[in-house]
Structure formats: structure tokens, C-alpha cells
Amino acid sequence: MDRALIIGGTRFIGRHLVEELLDNGYEVTLLNRGKHANPFEDHSDVNHITGDRQSGAAIAEAAVESEAQAVFDMVAYYPGEVEQATRWLDDIESHAIESYVYISSGDAYGVDEIPKREGETPMEPCSDEQAVDDSPETYGPRKAEGDRRVFEAATHGFPAMSVRPTIVYGSHDYTGRFEYWVDRVRNHDQILVPGDGTNIHHIVAVENVVRALRTVAEAGEAGEVYNVGDRRICTLGETIETIASILDEDVEIVTASERELDTGGIDSTEFPLYNPDPHILSTEKLSALGWEPLSPRRAFENAIEGPVDPERDPGPEREAETAVLEELGL
Template sequence: MTDTDIDTALVVGGTRFIGRHAVEDLLDHGYEVAIFNRGNHENPFEDDDRVTRVEGDRTDDTDLKAAKLSVEPDVVIDCVAYYPADVEAAVEIFSDVDAYVFVSSGSAYGREEIPKREGETPLCECTPEQAEDDSDETYGPRKAEGDRVVFEAAMDGVNAMSVRPCIVYGPHDYTERLDYWISRVEEYDRIVVPGDGTNLWHRAYVEDVASALRVVAERGTPGEAYNVGDRRLATLEETVELIADAAGESVDVVHAGERELAAAGLSPDDFVLYREYPHVMDTNKLSDLGWESTPLDEAMAVTVDEHRDSDRDGEEWDPGRDAEESVLEILDTL
């Protein structure tokens, strides 16, 4: 399959975060694009005559079939398949498209090892009960089972592939995980970072995830999964420093251990993007397709600029500035 074989793309989702950027990337590369969703969120492409919207519920097979008949897509990017049953329906309905790409997750991996590699690191198991559960605890197992559906479909001749992003950041990130740290940098001179600052949780710039979805659709191998993440990883402390550089701010990163945090009623896990065991994914397989990631400073500059234009502040992740001030006072006395 070459880049010119595909000219019409259907993005299931397409208005919030990864899907929104996927639409923009596809448009930038000459695709005709349609989005399929229920209309529960604002459509950023409402006034863009290059993007067709088909209304429907992706869990309703009749709606999904109608979208296929209406759009006649060459490629399908599935951003909102959260249950194995969603993927099962999609690979059947879109069994004859040139490429079906399932947005999976790095959470699908079921073993802690460095790095996590496609086809080597075991995936999470998924019980029938987990396959229908909607809790955060079953997210990884559900995505892993979705991957297995893709693999089985490819064995039956469906051009189905999977892309596994790690934690995604960038413009329009409704999770607001990085917004918390950007807000901290812009509001305070001293920033509490749990541990020694070297904890590592692999992240992926959203525009790179979008380009990965297109590249896999164009050049990927059916039945394969592809990790996507920044090619250069940044520790939590380095992330704060990248934010400060992008924001033109000067901050003092203060490390706080478990004892100092506990004295203020906090723990390292109270700080978003902290992870005790490193989460690192090998991205060489995707890179071999010709995909490239954006330099971290460029990605962060765009992310900070968009944050300033938004109303997001990451407040839901805030461990409490008063508690942080207590930690700083404790550290100042040591």
C-alpha cells in the first residue's frame, strides 16, 4: 500500500483530542475526511467544508454501517473503541477497507519491563467481566483485548492494525495532566517534584500520535501493533524545565521524598505524571516506517502556547498548594 492508494478517511471520534489532531494531519496530507460521532462535544470542524460529519453512535452497528455506506472510506481511524466489542464490530463492518487502525494504548502491556516491545512484552489478560467494565482499572485489559481482535481479524484477511500511544499531551488535552504542571510553572517560583525528579513515564506529543496513525494506515502491516511516543524521553524534572523554558519562566525545582511529603499528608502518587516504575516503550518499529517525532522543545512550546489560550488549569490534579508549602517549609529546615 502506498501513500497515494488512500484518499478518503473516516475518523471515528474526531473532535476532542487525538481524533481532532488526526483529522488535521489527514487534511494536511491531502485526504478527504469524514468524522463519525454522536455530537456530544463541540465540533472544531463545523465551519470547515473539507470535513464531513456523520452523526451516530459507534456502539450501534446500524449507525456504523450507515457511516461506511455514506463515506465509503479507504481508511478508518478508530479513536473511541474502548471495549473489545467495539473493535469486533468495526473489523467486521470495515473488513474491506484498505486500512483499519485501532487506537490502543501503552496500558495494554501486562508486564513491567524496560522497554516494552511489540510482540515481545506480554499484553494484559482480559476476562469477560473486564471486557464490559468501564472502570479505569480495566482500561488496559480492554485495550489489550482490542489488540487481540485486530490480530485475529488480520489473520482472516482484514487490513487491521493497532497503534499504542503512551500518555499523550499537547493542545486540546482534556485530561489536563500536563496543564497542571504548566499552571504550576506559571504561578510559582518553587515547584515541588516528588522523589529525585528522575522518574520516567513515557509520553507522546499528540501531533506525533496523529501522524503515526496515518503512517501506519499507509505503510503498516496488517496484524501488527506499533508503539508511539517521544523518541527522546524526559524525566518529570526535565519536563518541568522544558515547560519553564517554553513559558519563559525561571523556576526552582525542589525534590521531596516520601518522608517529607508524608509529613504534609502527601505521597508521590498525589502528583500527576509521577510513576514509581519507569514506563518506556520501544518506538523503533514505528520509526522504521518513516515516522518521526517532534523535538521536545518544539512540542512543549506549542503546548504551552495553546494552554495559555485555553481555560484549562489542571486543578483536578492539584494536591493542594498549602500542603506543598508545608513540604517546602520542612525541606528548608533540613
Template sequence: MDSVLIIGGTRFIGRPTVEEFLDHGYDVTIFNRGSHENPFAENDDVRHVEGDRTTDSALERAKMEVDPDVVVDCVAYYPKDVRAATQIFADCDAYVYISSGAAYGVDEAPKREDDTPLHDCTPDQATSDEDETYGPRKAEGDRAVFAAADRGVRAMSIRPPIVFGPHDYTRRFDYWIDRVKNHDRLLVPYSELRHLVYVEDVASALRVIAEAGEAGEAYNVGTHTLPLLTEWIDAIAEAVGRDVETVRVGDRELDAVDLAPDEFPLYLDYPHVLPTDKLEALGWEPTAVAESVAETVAAHPDGEGRENGPDRETEERMLGVLDTF
């Protein structure tokens, strides 16, 4: 039986990743600081090693204790984290780094793994915790993976866009679930195409890449289809069992109530499209949108997410303005 060490493992992407590897017969160990509730605390099949992944000695201790065949790195937010992990786990059968679709450095569509340039990353960006440096940091992590592969390490990366599903602590998708559950008319900004990905599809992709991926390669992951924002809302409404009206608005209309399109979760002003044919060639398949949305809706805690976008009072003022025309 193969063994996997999941760095992270207790939060959003980590939970289904643990379950994915368990379901496929792996011995699973999670490695983290223990600062978040461990959903596997009562599961004897999941071992927990406590430590800070930013400390090399803690990673080295985890390696000695577990001796994993596979390492999945869910919480490498800085390039130095990836460089350290690919050195410490250099003799493992596979190291898979969770990068991001934000690593791509241009707004063209589609964004292909082997053709689309990545962000540059300055030394200051590499150590910054600002939101605007997230893409450059992930891109530099990818380059650390490629450098490790050049040294003979079987290191690979996965590039998800925005992830949705149960236990999503960002609550971006939950904003729209809450709106659909509670209101008949929704204000929706005109938005470009934006790839999303179901969290369990990220988990299954991580296992597939670990088993069948090629060293030094990056793999996009995303939905099979590319719904518009209004179509995502329609899918939520179908799962909830409600009829809702989506009222689409642009910048000029929103200006009337001092709103901007980017205040709405999942809005995007340029197309973000990640083809997944390279990953699918390894045998990976995504979950149908209707099924993944239904599972996300079923897990949604009532009231969660509504704070992540415009308040309902402002939304109703905008709808009132539109009704006067």
C-alpha cells in the same frame, strides 16, 4: 484521492488527526454522536456523519454513506467495539485502532511490541468502565485486531503512552504548566522514567501506519528522548520564559503533610518505556520535545490543570517543612 473515516474526531487526539489527513490530501469524514462541539463545523472539507459507534447499525450506515478507504478508530474503549468495527470495515484498505501503552501486562522496561506480554482480560473486565480495567480492555482490543488480520483484514493498532498537547481534556500536563507559570518553587516527587507523546505525533503516526503499516501489527509511539519529570518541568519553564526551582521529595517527606507521590500528575513508580524503532522504520518521525512543549504551553488556558494535583497551600507547607532542615 483516498478517503478516511475517523471514528471520533472532535476531541483531543481526533482534532490533529483530522488535520493530518486533510494536509495529506484525504477526503475526511468524522463519525460521532455530536455530543461535543465540532471544531470543523465550518470547514466544508470535513464531512460529519452522526451516530453512536457502539451501535452496529450506525457503523454500517456510516460505511455505506462514506465507503472509506481508511478507518481510524479513536474511541474504541471496549473489545466489542473493535470486533464490530473490524467486521464492518473488513474490506477497507486500512483500519487503525488506538490502543494504549497500558495494554502491556508487565512493568518491565522497555516494552516492545513483539516481546512484552499484554494484559489478560476477563469477560467482566471487557465490559467494565472502571479505570483499572482500561489496560486489559485495550489489550483485548489489540487481540481483536490480530484476529481480524488473521481473517485477511488490514487491521493495525497504535500504542501511545500518556498524550499531551493542545485540547487535552485530562489536564494532567497542564498542572505542571500552571505551576511553572505561577510559582518559583515546585514540589516534585521522585519518579521513574515515563514515556509521553505529543498529540500531533500520534496523529502523524496514525496516517503513517494506515499507509505503510503491516496487517496484524501494533506500533508503539512516543517521544524520541525520555525526559525525567523534572526535565519536563525544565522544558515547560524554558517555553514559559521563567526560572523555577524543583524540590524533589520522596514518600517520607510527603507523609509529613499527608501527601502521596501518585497525587502528582505524571508521577510513576515503575519505568514505562516504549521503544519506537518499529514505527520509525515506516518513515515516522517525532517532534522535538522543546517544540512540542512550546506549542502545548502556547495553547494552555490560564488556570487550567491546577486542580489535578496537590493544592498550593499543602505544597507550601511541605516546602516550609523542608526549609527547617
């Protein structure tokens, strides 16, 4: 397998996937509308086809034109998109797709089990109304229903698989969630943290996600879903301490209760990477395929050293944090 079609491919995870595939000898074709700058425009092994992922015919035509053996669907946010893509790709007569990999989400899980395991932990239900809704509240249900469409396609003999990452961080991350804490460590001596700093929300380096996507395409089984998260799980406090160590900064972590945060008009859930309920994904199934992740330290270093261009600052305003610190007498 050495030819891949990526639906999307120019922004965050897709951009890293292109590099992962190139490093492993693939010829890559991107299918997207061309709304974002193509960082691989001058690369001889990366082709670009302008098309709309809403069109199953466009996806199938791109797969035929690129002679793709593996298809990576990076921008399927609605279950109908997964169903359409798998149906059209399965109907190609000129050559068979060897793997279709849908990027799902850890949000597809519907309960707070520790850890969440594929095939064991219940998935979010998804109503017909949720399946076409674009609000953040329906993201998990929509991803879960996309997984179900993958399972259905596999029952018809199509090699569809799914990868479920938790929160992804790394260079070119436009969400700003990890960069929020890097910025705080770089620019402030006191870092305000909700709770006691021991909360756990499993995160994953973008390099580990794209290694998972390639591994699943090459070695995964049709109809299966694979979790991906960093090998080592850090508390929020440990995440901040590791960032400070890499940047060689001396910072004080200041923890605050909900009542104390309220003095600055802050809710704890405003802080990126914070989750009052532990969120941990088992990665045993992925590891059994031969997936080899980066160490968390190396992954953090890559994220800190690499270019980032967040679209927004996703956490509380610093002025609000300062009000809480002052209330705490700091």
C-alpha cells in the same frame, strides 16, 4: 488513499488527527453522537455523520456513505466495540476498507520491561468481567484485549492495525496532566516534585500520535501493533526544566520523599506524569515505516502555546504542596 472516516474526532487526539489528514490531502468524515462541539463544522473537507459507535451498522453505513478507505477508531474503550467495528466493516460489499486503525495504549503492556516492545513484552490479561468494566483499573486490560481483537480480525483477512501511545500531551488536552506542570511553573517559584526528579514516564506529543496514526494507516501491516512515544525521553525534572526554559521562568525544583509528602497528605502517585517504575516504549518499529516525529522542544512549545481547557486539576492541591514545602523549611 485520500478518504478517511474517524470514529470520534472532535476533542483531543481526534481533533489533531483531522488536521493531520487535511494537511495531507484527505477528505474526512466524522462519526459521533454530536455531544461535543464540532470545531470543523464550517470546513468544506470535513463531513459529519451523527451516529452511535455502539452500533456496528452505523459504523458500516458511515464508511459506505463517506466511501472511506481508512477508518480510525478513536473511542473504542471495550474490546467488544473493536470486534463489532471490524466485523461490520469487513462485511461491507460495496467497497473494501484499506486500513482500520485502533488507538490502543501503552497500558496494554503487562510487565515493567525497559523498553516495552511490540510482540515481545507480554500484554495485560483481560477477563470477561474486566472486558465490560468501566473502572480505571481495567483500562489497560481492556485495551490489550482490544488489540487481540485487532489481531483476530487480521487473521480473517481484514486490514486491522493498532497504535499504542503512552501518555499524550498537547493543545486541546482536556486531562490537564501536562498543563498541571505548566501552571506550576507559570505561577510558582518552587515546584514540588516526588522522589528525586529522575523518574521516567515516556510521554508523547499529540502531533506525533496523529502522525503515527496516518503513517500506520498508509504503510502499516495488518495484524500489527505500533508503539508511539516522543523520540527523546525526559525525566520529570527535565520536563519541568524544559517548560521553565520555554516560559523563561526561574524555578526551584524541590524533591520530596514519600515520608515528606505525607506531611501534606500527598501520595507520590497523585502527581501527573510521575511513575515510580520507568515506563518506556520502543518506537523502532514505527520509525521503520517512515514516521517522522516533532522534536521534544517544538512539541513542548506547541503544547504550551496552544489552547487548553482541562476538565480538572489532576494533581495535588497547592495548599497541600505548600504544607510540604513549609515542613521542608522552604
